[in-house]
Amino acid sequence: MKGTPSRGRHSRHVVHIICRRCGHKSYNIKKKRCSYCGYPDPKWREYSWSNS
Numbered sequence: 585m586k587g588t589p590s591r592g593r594h595s596r597h598v599v600h601i602i603c604r605r606c607g608h609k610s611y612n613i614k615k616k617r618c619s620y621c622g623y624p625d626p627k628w629r630e631y632s633w634s635n636s
């Protein structure tokens with residue numbers, strides 16, 4: 585192995601947290617939006633499970 589694989593600067597800089605809607609760790613706390621499902625944008629409303 586060459587170079588420095590880990591510089592120890594990876595932790596402590598949390599950007600993505602658990603999304604309330606999809607459960608993925610994709611909620612960007614800086615953008616305040618989930619990069620997976622788009623929360624809190626109403627993106628899932630047109631899905632089939634949302635039958636009225």
Ligand SMILES: [Zn+2]
Nearest residue numbers: 603606618621
């Ligand atoms: Zn989400």
